Amino acid sequence: MSLEIRQFLMGSDNFGVLVHDSETGATASIDAGDEQPILQALAQTGWRLTDILVTHHHDDHIAALASLHHKFGARIVAAGADSHRIPHIDLAVKEGDEFTVGTLKFGVFDTPGHTVGHIAYHLPKQKVLFAGDTLFSLGCGRLFEGSAEQMYHSLQKLARLPAETALYCGHEYTLSNGRFAMKVDPSNKALAARMHDVETLRAQGQFTLPSTIGRECDTNPFLRADQPDIAKTIGMEGQPAVAVFAKLREMKNKA
Numbered sequence: 001m002s003l004e005i006r007q008f009l010m011g012s013d014n015f016g017v018l019v020h021d022s023e024t025g026a027t028a029s030i031d032a033g034d035e036q037p038i039l040q041a042l043a044q045t046g047w048r049l050t051d052i053l054v055t056h057h058h059d060d061h062i063a064a065l066a067s068l069h070h071k072f073g074a075r076i077v078a079a080g081a082d083s084h085r086i087p088h089i090d091l092a093v094k095e096g097d098e099f100t101v102g103t104l105k106f107g108v109f110d111t112p113g114h115t116v117g118h119i120a121y122h123l124p125k126q127k128v129l130f131a132g133d134t135l136f137s138l139g140c141g142r143l144f145e146g147s148a149e150q151m152y153h154s155l156q157k158l159a160r161l162p163a164e165t166a167l168y169c170g171h172e173y174t175l176s177n178g179r180f181a182m183k184v185d186p187s188n189k190a191l192a193a194r195m196h197d198v199e200t201l202r203a204q205g206q207f208t209l210p211s212t213i214g215r216e217c218d219t220n221p222f223l224r225a226d227q228p229d230i231a232k233t234i235g236m237e238g239q240p241a242v243a244v245f246a247k248l249r250e251m252k253n254k255a
């Protein structure tokens with residue numbers, strides 16, 4: 001196995017992730033919101049940055065792009081659809097595209113919702129997903145640009161990946177997401193057990209990520225909008241899953 005992953009905090013709750021191919025030494029940063037923690041993680045690992053894979057254009061994901069691009073000559077991969085607002089794109093990608101970082105073969109999913117140009121990166125062979133601000137542990141991104149329907153379909157796409165797929169995302173929001181999840185899915189035993197684990201991990205100062213797609217399908221209310229129990233709890237009994245999802249997202253905004 002030539003894949004190594006280093007996860008670290010940037011600021012209060014943004015995650016930085018370095019993806020390293022030990023066979024060739026190639027190293028990709030998933031997004032680049034803050035230069036200092038990325039430089040520190042590179043120094044600690046001894047890895048040299050070769051690529052930056054951008055999930056979306058928000059400043060807390062791209063603020064350090066230009067500087068790291070110049071410092072390392074790192075290739076910047078990002079959605080072609082966002083070329084007007086993500087600087088220095090070397091490789092513009094879209095749904096279904098494939099590219100390599102060293103020997104690691106990445107696939108791309110279009111995941112509009114949080115922003116219309118948002119994409120997720122997937123290592124199908126190693127079964128790892130980098131979901132940015134689309135899918136969080138026990139939650140999902142806010143709808144800044146896309147519709148609830150777009151986000152629902154983006155999340156469904158990710159939920160269809162193999163259950164054992166490791167999930168990395170842009171933020172450590174699991175505890176607050178989980179408190180909301182417990183309110184809308186109170187009878188879910190897997191969720192209650194997960195929250196117990198999450199509280200223990202956070203109390204010890206540890207990360208709750210990576211999660212897995214299977215665990216999220218069992219516990220994340222935003223992937224469970226088709227469950228009658230959830231619909232009933234939020235007063236949407238008999239409504240289509242996408243409408244239940246929209247209501248959940250709205251409730252979370254106000255929570």
Ligand SMILES: [Zn+2]
Binds near residue numbers: 056058114133
């Ligand atoms: Zn964002």
